[in-house]
Amino acid sequence: MHLYDVVLFLHILTLLAAIGLGSTLHHAEWATRTATTVGELRTTTAVYRRGNLFPIVIILLFAEGAWLLHLSKEQDETFHWDDGWVWTAIAALVILMISGGAVLGPNATRYLKLLAATPDGPITSEVRAATFRPFIRATSHMNTALAVAVAFNMITKPSGTAPPIVVLVVGMLLGTLVGLAGARARSAAMA
Structure with missing residues (x-):
């Protein structure tokens, strides 16, 4: 066994943690569709607080990937920072960090504060609108599809740019479309 294999395992383990976290958050998003009261929404979306773990996961993915690039010199094939599948992964991590930190994180904080300030009872129109914001749903699903696209590139290592x-x-377009369609379907289901 080589150190490269251990770091690759850690990199994959971190990716699996990100997938688990993302799946949990998406499940909560989709579960809001069946909520009929503000209290149910509070319970369903309490997991949104866990979105604050994504910056840690993104930093770990970058650090482990950089370590793998360094260690690849010991393997049969050396990978480089300017390989298309490498620098696009870094660009994707930057996109994920920005969209999470500037859009999704602040929105989740505002949303959870709105739910905390709204009395128990039927879902108000203000809460409904905040629950099914198409831009937020599109960004959330775009991020997930972008991460899947990065994983595809990491596995296949396509040549060129x-x-x-x-x-x-x-990946980003497909994720955006899924998020938009889901927001419309959920909003219609609650109306």
Whole structure:
């Protein structure tokens, strides 16, 4: 066993943690569809607080990836910072950090404060609107699909610049469309 293999395992383990966290948050998003009271929404979305773990996960993914690049010199194949699948992964991590820190995190904080300030009872129109904001749902699902696209690039290691970029763009577009469709469906279900 080589150190490279251990770091690769840690990198994959961190990715699995990110997938688990993202899945939990998406489950809560989709579960809001069946809520009929503010109290149910509070219970369902309390997990949104865990979104604050994403910056740690993103930093770990970057650090482990950088370590793997360094250790790749010991392997049969050396990877480089300027490989398309490497620098696009870094760009994706920056996008994830910015969209999470500037959009999703602050929105989750405002949303949870709104729920805390709203009396128990039927879901108000203000809470309904805050629950199903299409831009937030689109950004959330875009981030997940972007992370999946990065994983695809990491596994397939496409050569050149265009293929890894196309994979990321397609992933982001598909995630955005899923998020928008889900926001519309959830909003309609609650109306």
